[in-house]
Amino acid sequence: MRPPAPGPARAHGRTKASAPRLLPLLLAALLPLSACGIPATGVVEAGEPATGVLDPGPDPSPSQTWPEPAPATLVPLYFVVDGALTTAPRAVPGAGADLGSTVLMLFEGPDAGERRKGLTTELPPSTVAPTIRTDGAAVSVQLPEDVAGxxxxxxxxxxxxxxxxxxxxxxxxxxxxxxxxxxxxxLAGRSSEDCPADAARRNR
Incomplete structure (x- = not known):
């Protein structure tokens, strides 16, 4: 009877003996990776990508410039003091009021300051602008129905x-x-030459 061949037995024995030794080596290789927090499933992205420093730009505070007020124009209104005509200049913004607005201001009568100076009016109050037509130096004023006599x-x-x-x-x-x-x-007609000359020249 022949003894069994030593070759395969020794080879099989070496395989079984080397497996227990490889397992600790694999665990030792994986342990540093898990300790460092590196996932074994690939790269996991989190958070937003980094960006550079933004330029703050110009100061957003609003400008402190203010629009210039429109220059005022003096509009002369004729009132009465001691039974005679006199003028009271009124300041209006811009280039001055049109003829209709000027007449409405006249019908409103003297203001508080003008009344303290003794100015009165012979005109009744009216809130309806008259119809005014101009043709060069000729002006026609048609009064509303609430102004008569x-x-x-x-x-x-x-x-x-x-x-x-x-x-x-x-x-x-x-x-x-x-x-x-x-x-x-x-109808009644008047000329600027019939008006108090000093008042007309003073307010032109």
Whole structure:
């Protein structure tokens, strides 16, 4: 009887003996990776990508510049003091009021400061602007229905205010002629030359 061949037995014995020794080596190789927190499943992205430092840009604070106020223009209104005409200049923004707005201011009467100076009016209050037509130096003023029966002094107030305002609109005019038409067809004509000359020249 022959003894078994030693080759395969020794080879098989070496295989079984080497497996227990390889396991500690594999565990030792994996242990540093798990201790460092490196995942074994690949790269895991987290958070947003890094960006550079942004330029803060210009100061966002608003500008402190203010618009310049519009220059005021003096508009002369004719009122009455001691039974005679006199002017009271009113300051309005811009280049001045148109003829209709000027007449409405006149119908409002003297303000508190003007009344303290003794100024009165012969015109009744009205909130309806008259119809005004101009043709060069000629001006026609058609009064509304709520204004009727004006006295001569009231017509003078109205006509002189309109005449001087018209000459301020067109500085090339040497004079202005105003026709006042009251309800019922009553007409009255006045010329800027009939107005107090000192007042007209002072406010032109």
């Amino acid at each position: 004006l006295s001569d002094l009231a017509v003078d107030q109205l006509a002189c205010t309109v005449a001087v305002a018209r000459m301020r609109q067109d500085p090339t005019l040497g004079s202005a002629q105003v026709t006042v038409e009251q309800p019922g067809g009553r």
